[in-house]
Amino acid sequence: MNQFYYLNSKKADAIFKSPSKAWDEFNANKLKPFQLDSPNETTNIENIACYSENHLYIIIKTKQEEITHRDRSYQNGDGFHLVLAAPKENNLPSDEFYVIGISPLATDGFRKFVWYKNIDLATSHLKDTVIKTSKTKTGIYIMAKIPWKEIQPIKGLLLEKYGYNISYVQATIDGKNTYILKEDSKIQSEQSLRKYLPYQFEKPKAADKIEYNLDINSKHCKVGGQLKLSLAINSNVNKEATLQVTCKNKLLSKKKILINKELFKTTFPVVLEDLPLGENDIDIQITGKDLDVKENRAVFIYDHSKFEKVKEDVNNLWVTKESTDQFIKESIISTKFQWQNMMEELKKLKPYEEFQKIESYYKSTINDLQKVKEKKHLF
Structure with a gap:
């Protein structure tokens, strides 16, 4: 190859x-x-x-x-x-x-x-x-x-x-x-x-210094979910280290690892319990003899049920569209298209892509829904 x-x-x-x-x-x-x-x-x-x-x-x-x-x-x-x-x-x-x-x-x-x-x-x-x-x-x-x-x-x-x-x-x-x-x-x-x-x-030879790559598998997560952290260390010596994951001083995960000479790889879950909705800063630290690695990752935590609530609101408006004036009717149709497009974008969202685009779409959709509920058209 x-x-x-x-x-x-x-x-x-x-x-x-x-x-x-x-x-x-x-x-x-x-x-x-x-x-x-x-x-x-x-x-x-x-x-x-x-x-x-x-x-x-x-x-x-x-x-x-x-x-x-x-x-x-x-x-x-x-x-x-x-x-x-x-x-x-x-x-x-x-x-x-x-x-x-x-x-x-x-x-x-x-x-x-x-x-x-x-x-x-x-x-x-x-x-x-x-x-x-x-x-x-x-x-x-x-x-x-x-x-x-x-x-x-x-x-x-x-x-x-x-x-x-x-x-x-x-x-x-x-x-x-x-x-x-x-x-x-x-x-x-x-x-x-x-x-x-x-x-x-190509598999690395033993490094002339300690090298590492680490990452989490997604920039967004449903509330109560978990992430996977991947770590690769290319070391010139065998050594022990401690890997710790925190968020605002709350311990999410801690693990002792034995780093082998040459390339060492590991993955493990990080459970995101009791973290607030929205963007959270996840701190990752690896410490050991002659080793002190600190990195940060932003993770957006969201409640998927809020999208279902939008669907419910859209459907409730949909059944009333024939009894409203033309502008409100067209506005109801527009909000349904907005919801469909939002869900399509959510479905297509890759783990490594930012969630903010979806969140902006969501806020725009619920704002328009509220206007239509108040009999205000969108045009």
């Missing part, structure tokens, strides 16, 4: 300083010619993908003599776009993904940004992603160093594999030549699934 190659801190520093060094360490994948405006100007395009504790490294090598800048170079040359996709059963096309655009010579928002997220157009800036371009005797190297925090919920130490694709666009005299890892005619399309190749996260 293809791999995201592991980088300890020393290798990560070396490859960031000189991206060409990745070709001394790892096997590269060659991108295939895909759509060519200038068949006589084709060049050799290779790619290596690596990861470290905190970053994903995407490196392109091109045999061009020089690269140029055009408007939206990620699409028109010279630049690239890549896909990070949650893998599906039998590696079928995914509806959960990032498409990231990189225009190495740009100075505007198209230099580094999320182009699509989960089939929808996103165009959100990758503030902390770093782009580096270098030229050697062997070619031109373009590297994107992307922090995990900008592509949540992806974190290399926690995952076994992920879907990956990449397309490089070469600027040519007659237009552009496009190269791709996995052929996908929809890679640039809105409202389309994405194809990918499964990439395995």
Whole structure:
């Protein structure tokens, strides 16, 4: 299987300083010619993908003599776009993904940004992603160093594999030549699934320092529910530690863990009892000899029954719509559509997505319902 190659801190520093060094360490994948405006100007395009504790490294090598800048170079040359996709059963096309655009010579928002997220157009800036371009005797190297925090919920130490694709666009005299890892005619399309190749996260060797990734499995939870906390530690020694989860000094979970040398992984439940509705700050701490990790996660706790109450109110209004004037009738119909849309959005909400959008939808819906109950139309 293809791999995201592991980088300890020393290798990560070396490859960031000189991206060409990745070709001394790892096997590269060659991108295939895909759509060519200038068949006589084709060049050799290779790619290596690596990861470290905190970053994903995407490196392109091109045999061009020089690269140029055009408007939206990620699409028109010279630049690239890549896909990070949650893998599906039998590696079928995914509806959960990032498409990231990189225009190495740009100075505007198209230099580094999320182009699509989960089939929808996103165009959100990758503030902390770093782009580096270098030229050697062997070619031109373009590297994107992307922090995990900008592509949540992806974190290399926690995952076994992920879907990956990449397309490089070469600027040519007659237009552009496009190269791709996995052929996908929809890679640039809105409202389309994405194809990918499964990439395995290479198992880390013993780290030169303690490395970790942790996360909870959802940013929202029904009242009385529970979350799952996942932890991966890559250690250079065996050691004991204590993991503690609290919310406003209330202890939610505490566990002794024995960290093995090399990669250690564990998951365990966190019960959210007696926490208030709305957003709660969950504090996670891991302590031990030479180890003091503190992280925070926001979790929105909601009462699902309130959505059923909205349904009941809408249905009660619905049976009266024929006995009201036209504006109120249309307002009742509108509130039913609002409720249906809200429930559809709630159904589609991914665990790693914020709940605030649903909460805003809910408040807007009940405000409109109250107006209609008071015989005030919405128009």
